[in-house]
Amino acid sequence: MQAANADQAEIDKFEADAHQWWNPDGPYAPLHAINPLRCRYVLEQTGGLAGKTVLDVGCGGGLLTEAMAAEQARVTGIDLATDSLAVARAHAADGQLTIDYQAISAEALAETSAGQWDVVTCMEMLEHVPDPASVVDACARLVRPGGSVFFSTINRTTRAWLLAVVAAERLLRVLPRGTHDASAFIRPAELSRWCRAAGLRVADLTGLHYNPITGAHTLGADTRVNYLCHAIKGHPE
Structure with a gap:
């Protein structure tokens, strides 16, 4: 039996605060803040x-x-x-x-x-597993031909380390310390390569930005920190 592509220490971090998932002011406050943007994307x-099967x-x-x-989707969560x-x-x-x-x-x-699914989403997860390419491949297998797969993760840049780790975890403390390992961050070129290998065509890359002064989150072209990826199964004729 193949071992699960999971880091138990990472799972334990999330389990420790499981009761806080729906507290908008708790340790998952940043996810609450970006959730409307993720869904809108x-x-x-x-x-x-509406009417689509979503995983x-x-x-x-x-x-x-x-x-x-x-949004009237038929949703499975794993x-x-x-x-x-x-x-x-x-x-x-x-x-x-x-x-x-x-x-x-x-x-x-x-x-x-x-x-089995029209749409597969995998948000803020790839940087927390030992083999992210394996997850990308699995998502590609789970979606139907022509279906959409969405990923969101953090770019492996100095800017991302400063904002996601130093600022968010150590200075502003909007995330629990140790939430992220900067060495596990993923460059868009790496994610795009894994998508191609899995039979996915990258249709869009969009940055997710945070303004620490206003507290606002927005979408834009800059992918140097957080970013979203939309890929489609199969290549155009």
Whole structure:
């Protein structure tokens, strides 16, 4: 049996604060702040999610998962952090949202359910696993031909280290210290290469920006820190 592509220490970090997933002022406050932008990006790039099957890989407590379900998508969320999944299930039930949450890795699910989803999202996860290229490949197998895969991660630049680690974790303390390992950040060229190898065509790369003075998050062309990637399965004729 293939070992799960997971770092238990990383899972434990998220499990320690699982009860705080839906606290907008807690350790996941930055995810609450960017969640509307992430969802809007997926909606704009796909032309809407109503009636589509969507898989959220590394769903955590369900922030993006619920936002996409609210757009009338049929959503499945997967994660290996069982406490986070318990929080996600309870919150969805409170909101009367029908979401299928499963404790399984993307690679394992791809073995049994390839090509089952119109859209696959994998946000803020790649930098937390030992083999991110394996997750990219699994996402490509899970989406149907012509379907969309979305990733978001952090660029491996000095600017990203200064903002995501030094500023966010050590100075401003908007993230728990140790949330990120800068050596695991991923350059857009690397992600694009993994996408091509998995049969995905990168359709868009967009930066996600944070203004520490105003506290505003915006989307734009600069991908030097956080960025989003939209890829499509299969190549144009």
